[in-house]
Amino acid sequence: MPTWSPERESDAMALLALAAEPVRWRILQSLAAAGTQCVCELEPIAGVAPNVLSYHLKALREAGLVTSARRGRWIDYTLAPDAAERLERALPTSLPGSR
Amino acid sequence: MPTWSPERESDAMALLALAAEPVRWRILQSLAAAGTQCVCELEPIAGVAPNVLSYHLKALREAGLVTSARRGRWIDYTLAPDAAERLERALPTSLPGSR
DNA sequence: ATGACACTTCAATCGTGATCGAACTGTCGA
DNA sequence: TCGACAGTTCGATCACGATTGAAGTGTCAT
Numbered sequence: 245m246p247t248w249s250p251e252r253e254s255d256a257m258a259l260l261a262l263a264a265e266p267v268r269w270r271i272l273q274s275l276a277a278a279g280t281q282c283v284c285e286l287e288p289i290a291g292v293a294p295n296v297l298s299y300h301l302k303a304l305r306e307a308g309l310v311t312s313a314r315r316g317r318w319i320d321y322t323l324a325p326d327a328a329e330r331l332e333r334a335l336p337t338s339l340p341g342s343r
Numbered sequence: 344m345p346t347w348s349p350e351r352e353s354d355a356m357a358l359l360a361l362a363a364e365p366v367r368w369r370i371l372q373s374l375a376a377a378g379t380q381c382v383c384e385l386e387p388i389a390g391v392a393p394n395v396l397s398y399h400l401k402a403l404r405e406a407g408l409v410t411s412a413r414r415g416r417w418i419d420y421t422l423a424p425d426a427a428e429r430l431e432r433a434l435p436t437s438l439p440g441s442r
Numbered sequence: 443a444t445g446a447c448a449c450t451t452c453a454a455t456c457g458t459g460a461t462c463g464a465a466c467t468g469t470c471g472a
Numbered sequence: 473t474c475g476a477c478a479g480t481t482c483g484a485t486c487a488c489g490a491t492t493g494a495a496g497t498g499t500c501a502t
Contacts, residue, residue, distance in 0.1 A: 253368070260363035263435055265460080269356050272435035283479060296461060298480050317469050317478050328436035335434075336362055336371035337427035364490080382449060395491065397450050416448050416499050 256334035262307055263331055267292055267300045275310060275323040282318040355433035361406055362430055366391055366399045374409060374422040381417040 262268055267290045274289045275281060283297065290297050301321060304310045309327045313320050332338055361367055366389045373388045374380060382396060389396050400420060403409045408426045412419050423429075431437055 254365075257363050257365055257368050260359055260368070261459095264356050264359035264363045266353075266356055267460090269352070269359070269435045276436045276438070293462080294479065295463085295481080299460075302480080314468090314479095319479065323436070328434070331434050331436055332431065335427070335430050336368045337375045337422070337430055339375070360489095366490090392492085393449065394451080394493085398490080401450080413449095413498085418449065 256336075259307060259309070259331060259334040262303060262309065265300070267296065268304060271297075271300065271304065271321075272309065272323065272327070275321060276328065280320050280322040282315070282320050284318065286321065355435075358406060358408070358430060358433040361402060361408065364399070366395065367403060370396075370399065370403065370420075371408065371422065371426070374420060375427065379419050379421040381414070381419050383417065385420065 263272060270289050270291075271286055274286060278285075283294070283301070286301075287294060287297055290300070292300075301310070301312070304321075305312060309324050309330070310321050311324055313322075362371060369388050369390075370385055373385060377384075382393070382400070385400075386393060386396055389399070391399075400409070400411070403420075404411060408423050408429070409420050410423055412421070
């Protein structure tokens with residue numbers, strides 16, 4: 245079995261669906277640009293209520309696109325190291341040969 | 344006016360939403376691999392009824408991701424030349440400086 | 443000119459995922 | 473230990489896009 249497990253098609257679509265949602269798109273973009281940010285910093289960027297933001301952050305977490313760590317009262321979110329690569333590979337136009 | 348207009352954020356999300364749908368994802372992937380294909384060739388790949396396929400093809404057409412041309416009874420679909428590039432740029436993790 | 447074929451369009455229904463409101467957990471300061 | 477703060481979770485509702493079924497184009501062969 246390969247050390248690197250290929251993303252299945254359904255995973256690819258799920259990943260793209262995650263990125264296609266406005267709130268999550270902005271979160272990912274902001275994290276990609278700023279590195280690590282706590283939820284309170286993401287809130288104005290996302291432009292939604294805390295519970296809605298939390299809902300989307302959970303989705304991103306469960307997909308492994310972001311990681312979270314508590315720092316006192318706050319919780320910091322960071323883009324997963326392989327997030328960009330996984331998203332690129334999820335595009336239907338990315339040729340399968342090029343990893 | 345520029346021949347190439349920058350993709351707005353909302354366009355980026357719309358583009359990703361198009362690619363995130365299973366039927367359209369397969370269409371795009373197949374066209375990216377095979378070049379040009381008529382609807383009857385896409386039908387088994389998409390795995391849906393003709394009218395549903397048509398619905399999705401229309402969405403891709405209106406987004407400029409594919410082009411269509413009638414050839415006798417058949418209609419050929421081709422991936423737009425800039426489709427792959429536009430999709431890559433639509434990812435929230437693609438840095439804005441690199442075009 | 444008529445029927446078969448290849449595909450599109452339209453109106454109506456259905457499902458899924460995003461949002462809302464409220465309650466809950468965990469952390470810190472006074 | 474009490475209250476305020478930072479986030480999360482939960483159940484219910486809503487909205488929107490995908491599907492369905494049927495009717496409508498356009499093209500070719502006979």
